[in-house]
Amino acid sequence: MSKRTRKAAPAQGAARPTVTVCRGCCCGSPKVPGLDHAAQLRALRQALGSTATVRVTDCLDACERANVVVVQPCAEGRRSGGRPVWLGLVNDPDATADIAAWVEDGGPGIADPPAVLDLYAFRPSRRVQAELHDT
Secondary structure (H helix, E strand, C coil): HHHHHHCCCCCCCCCCCCEEEEECCCCCCCCCCCCHHHHHHHHHHHHHHHCCHHHHHHCCCCHHHCCEEEEEHHHHHHHHCCCCCEEEECCCCCHHHHHHHHHCCCCCCCCCCCCCHHHCCCCCHHHHHHHHCCC
């Protein structure tokens, strides 16, 4: 048997969806004017407190799309084919409410997102995706 340290087996997935809100160098800053960033985060936490884990992270390296929100599926959603959905330019309360409603309905792999969220969806580089999913 090797003496190298082995990584623990990956978790089988969270019991509930995870909503990651970027609050790095551009997201959540005055660089995105006209948005109450604290209110946005508070709205997500209030709406999803019993439904999803809402966490804040440092820069997701998609600054040109500030504010960035990533919705990760729950374990059941992942088993059903759901994958993390990256949303950019989430800069108004209606978009925040649409995200919350979708996650309340189950999120990726469980419920289809409101069609308007297609306008916010983007695919970041593989490197950026890997960094988020390794945390």
